[in-house]
Amino acid sequence: MPKIRIEFDKATCIGNKACLAMDFKRWKDVGDKVDLIGGKEVQKDIFILEGDYSEDEVETIVEGAKVCPVNAIGVRNLGTGGELFQRKITTENMKEVKAKYDDRKEFVLDPAGYFLIKTNPKSKEIEVAFCREPNIVSLKVTGETPIEIYQTIINKEKLKIRNDHYAYLGRELEKAYIALKKGVKYIQDDELEF
Ligand code: SF4
Known part of the structure; x- marks a missing residue:
C-alpha cells in the first residue's frame, strides 16, 4: 500500500467543493471552504494528512486534487518521493509566446x-x-x-x-x-x- 501525503492550502481554497464531489472520504464541507478530514495544521492554513492507502484510494485522492481549480491540494508518494499531483505551478520549461492573429x-x-x-x-x-x-x-x-x-x-x-x-x-x-x-x-x- 503506498504511503501518501496530502497537502492542503486552506487559504487558497475558494470553496467550490469539486474535491468533495470527487472524494467525499477526505473532504468536509465547512461553509465557504472545505476541511481535510484528519489533517494537521503544520503552518498557518497548510494542512497535511499522511496515510497508507490502496491503489484505488490513491487514484481517488489524486482525482480530487486534479479537479481543484486553484491548485490548493498536492499529493506526494512518500515511498518514492514522487509528486502524484504537484500543487506548485512550475514554469522552468515553459515556452512563452506573444499572441498574434490577423x-x-x-x-x-x-x-x-x-x-x-x-x-x-x-x-x-x-x-x-x-x-x-x-x-x-x-x-x-x-x-x-x-x-x-x-x-x-x-x-x-x-x-x-x-x-x-x-x-x-x-x-x-x-x-x-x-x-x-x-x-x-x-x-x-x-x-x-x-
Ligand atoms: S476543489 Fe479546491 S477550491 Fe474547491 S473546495 Fe476543494 S480545495 Fe477548495
Whole structure:
C-alpha cells in the first residue's frame, strides 16, 4: 500500500467543493471552504494528512486534487518521493509566446459548415443554428449558458468541426451570454458595446 501525503492550502481554497464531489472520504464541507478530514495544521492554513492507502484510494485522492481549480491540494508518494499531483505551478520549461492573429490573412472557412447565433431577450436564451449547406439549418440548439450549449453540440450531438471553430463557438456563446446578462445587443462577430 503506498504511503501518501496530502497537502492542503486552506487559504487558497475558494470553496467550490469539486474535491468533495470527487472524494467525499477526505473532504468536509465547512461553509465557504472545505476541511481535510484528519489533517494537521503544520503552518498557518497548510494542512497535511499522511496515510497508507490502496491503489484505488490513491487514484481517488489524486482525482480530487486534479479537479481543484486553484491548485490548493498536492499529493506526494512518500515511498518514492514522487509528486502524484504537484500543487506548485512550475514554469522552468515553459515556452512563452506573444499572441498574434490577423483575421483578414489567417481566417480559414470550415468546410463542415457555419454557425448562426442569436439571443432571445424574452426567454433569456441563446439560439445556435448550424448550417452544413448555405442557409440550410441542420441543427438548432437552444440554451441558457455557454457550457450547456457547447457540451450539447460537441459531446451529445458530436458535431465535427475544426478546432478553431470550436474556439470561435465558445467565444461567441460567452459574448451572447454577457449580452443577455447586461441587456445589450448581441450581433454575431461584432464586439459588444456597453
Ligand atoms: S476543489 Fe479546491 S477550491 Fe474547491 S473546495 Fe476543494 S480545495 Fe477548495
